[in-house]
Amino acid sequence: MSQDMKTQIRRAFEQDIEPARPGLAEEVFAAIPIGIAVAPGFLGWLHQVIAYVVKHWLTASLIGAGAVAAGGYVLATRTPDVALYVAYADHQPQRPGALPNPWQGSPNVIFEGAGSNFDAGAIRLDNRTDGQITVDQIAVDIGPRHYALWGKAIKVPAHGILILTQTRILQVNPFQTDFDTSESKGQTCTPVSPDVPVIHLSVNGHRLSFEDTHLVLTTGGHDLGNCPGKPSESHPWEAFGRTG
Amino acid sequence: MTEAQPLSDLIRRAQDGDRDAFQEAVTPYIQLAYNLAFTIMRHRQDAEDAVQESVLKAWTKLSQLRDGTALKPWFLQIVVNECRISRRGRWRSVIKLPELHTAHARDSEDHVVQATDLRRALSELSEAERLVLFLHFDLDLELEQVGDILGISAAGAKSRLYRAVRRLRPALLDGEEPLS
Numbered sequence: 007m008s009q010d011m012k013t014q015i016r017r018a019f020e021q022d023i024e025p026a027r028p029g030l031a032e033e034v035f036a037a038i039p040i041g042i043a044v045a046p047g048f049l050g051w052l053h054q055v056i057a058y059v060v061k062h063w064l065t066a067s068l069i070g071a072g073a074v075a076a077g078g079y080v081l082a083t084r085t086p087d088v089a090l091y092v093a094y095a096d097h098q099p100q101r102p103g104a105l106p107n108p109w110q111g112s113p114n115v116i117f118e119g120a121g122s123n124f125d126a127g128a129i130r131l132d133n134r135t136d137g138q139i140t141v142d143q144i145a146v147d148i149g150p151r152h153y154a155l156w157g158k159a160i161k162v163p164a165h166g167i168l169i170l171t172q173t174r175i176l177q178v179n180p181f182q183t184d185f186d187t188s189e190s191k192g193q194t195c196t197p198v199s200p201d202v203p204v205i206h207l208s209v210n211g212h213r214l215s216f217e218d219t220h221l222v223l224t225t226g227g228h229d230l231g232n233c234p235g236k237p238s239e240s241h242p243w244e245a246f247g248r249t250g
Numbered sequence: 251m252t253e254a255q256p257l258s259d260l261i262r263r264a265q266d267g268d269r270d271a272f273q274e275a276v277t278p279y280i281q282l283a284y285n286l287a288f289t290i291m292r293h294r295q296d297a298e299d300a301v302q303e304s305v306l307k308a309w310t311k312l313s314q315l316r317d318g319t320a321l322k323p324w325f326l327q328i329v330v331n332e333c334r335i336s337r338r339g340r341w342r343s344v345i346k347l348p349e350l351h352t353a354h355a356r357d358s359e360d361h362v363v364q365a366t367d368l369r370r371a372l373s374e375l376s377e378a379e380r381l382v383l384f385l386h387f388d389l390d391l392e393l394e395q396v397g398d399i400l401g402i403s404a405a406g407a408k409s410r411l412y413r414a415v416r417r418l419r420p421a422l423l424d425g426e427e428p429l430s
Contacts, residue, residue, distance in 0.1 A: 011415070014422055015387045018368040023285050024294045026301075031280040034305040035273045085299075213302060215295050 033213060085212040087134040090205070090246060092222040094188065095124035095171060096239035098181040101231065103238035106130075108167060118156050119171035125231075126172035127187035127223035129205055130243055133162045141168060143208040148190040148224060149201035155184060188225040188239050195233035199224065218246060261321060265312050272309055279322055280305075282389055283329045289384045290333040290377060300336050304329045323391065327399045330381070371421035379414035382407055 027033075093106035106128055110117040119126070129146070133139050142159040145152060155173045162168045172183035182189075191199040203218040221227045222241050230239045263271035283304060287297035307328050315324055372380060378400070385396045386407075397407040 011422055012387050014368060015372075015383055015418065018372055019285070019289065019384055019388045022369050022372065023288045026281070026284045026288075026294065026298055030284060030298055030301065031277055034280065034302045035269075035277075085303075213299075215298070217295065 027215075085214070086139050086209050088139070088209055089132040089134060090216050091130040091132070091243040092203075092205075092218050092220075092246060093128045093130065093243045094222060094225055094239050094241040095126055095128050096231065098123040098125050099178075100181065101236065101238050103240035104242075105240070106243050109169065112167070114163075114165065115167045115169055116160065116162060117169050117171075118160060118173070119169065120173050121175050121183070123175070123181060124172060124183070125181050125188075125239070126183045126185040127203075128169060128171040130170075131162065131168040131207070131209075133164060133166050133168070136164050138163050139210055141207055141209055142211075143206065143213070144170060145206045146187070146203055146223070147206070148187060148203045149199065151190045153185060153187070187223040188229045188231060190224055191228070193229050193232050195228050195230075198227040200227060216246060220244060220246065222246075261312075261315060265315070269309075272312065275321060276305065276308060276325060279325050282322075283326065285388065286326055286329050286381075286384065287333050289380055290330070291337065296336060297333075300329065300333045303336070304332045307332060320395075323395045323399055326385070326389070326391075330399055367421040368418070371418050375414055375417060379410060379417065382410045383414050383418075386411055 095105050095109075096103040097105050105124065108115050108130075110119065119128075127146070129144075131141060139162050140159050141162055144156045144160075145154040147153075156170055160168060172185040174184040176182040176184060187203065190203075191201070201224065202221070203223040205216045205218065207214055218224075222244050225231075225239045225241065230237055258275070260271050260275045264275055280301065283301045284297055287300040287304075288294065291297045291300060304325070308325050311328070315321065372383070375383070381400060382396055385391045385399060386393065391399070392404075393407045393411070394404040396411075397404045400407065402410070
């Protein structure tokens with residue numbers, strides 16, 4: 007095997023690998039849940055388990071499991087089974103379009119949004135497990151725009167539905183909100199932006215990222231409401247990711 | 251494993267539950283782990299998820315690391331296993347980004363053509379063949395370590411490597427010698 011061949015192969019691999027998101031090294035360690043630890047002996051393990059179960063007994067009942075390992079006991083977790091959807095809600099005095107269904111007031115829905123008129127992207131997470139989950143660290147990146155509007159841990163009961171959308175109406179005429187993702191590149195019909203919205207969240211401490219490659223949140227990559235004829239930007243729920 | 255050395259003080263502290271020590275010990279291998287995971291998963295998000303799961307698993311299984319076991323191949327073995335578990339369906343993102351990436355546009359046109367041929371040839375290899383190439387050539391692991399990670403013998407790893415290189419040869423630049 008010549009060095010040159012080795013170099014060629016190595017280079018081909020390097021070119022083929024899409025760079026990881028910056029900060030991955032820090033994030034993977036930060037994501038170690040409190041309840042997971044190497045066993046420092048039986049008493050240490052017992053102390054950890056009691057402290058953990060007291061603090062997180064519901065979560066512990068979901069993730070379950072104490073697993074017996076050679077050096078002692080550990081708690082093991084799995085990414086809970088959730089399904090993700092995106093939609094666009096364009097329902098305002100000037101354009102009273104259809105709202106996605108389910109929406110605010112629908113059965114089993116936890117609605118993290120504000121207002122009765124909407125011009126906003128919407129994210130839906132269905133808890134498909136038989137237990138409560140905790141959703142945290144929710145953020146959306148669209149190109150240089152960063153939306154982090156839901157700054158708290160949200161508990162979603164078993165088979166509950168979490169919907170995230172605008173949290174504030176910025177002005178009424180023209181209608182604008184803090185999650186008007188169709189205008190993430192400005193109020194123009196052209197040019198079309200190729201930026202793929204990326205949704206980040208953690209579920210029970212598991213960090214997940216989803217890419218809205220159908221550009222639902224950006225209504226096709228441009229401010230559709232500013233295109234000729236000013237069509238409605240409403241878009242029903244579109245499934246685009248799940249675990250499990 | 252080939253490194254028959256006692257575990258470092260860092261690892262021992264990590265085994266006693268010191269998370270900072272664990273992070274310090276494993277951090278140098280995160281980028282390698284991601285590259286390895288991407289080579290298997292072919293998707294950034296899935297690769298990142300696999301790395302995260304691998305770190306969690308390494309933390310919970312750290313007490314199993316014994317004298318004579320090197321952290322790097324041990325951790326990479328977890329990554330490979332986690333990717334395989336993940337690919338069996340625990341995690342699936344319905345919509346994937348296109349496979350082609352536009353990085354490295356700085357390369358000259360000729361080089362891009364050659365590199366594209368090689369990348370295509372690599373993508374046409376089986377996962378097992380790609381893995382053995384990556385572990386040996388990109389991560390510079392000895393064949394014995396490659397075998398440990400993949401759960402095969404060193405001879406099996408060498409044989410697999412030979413087959414992979416032979417299949418790649420048409421896409422490589424001229425003048426290559428036989429695999430020794």
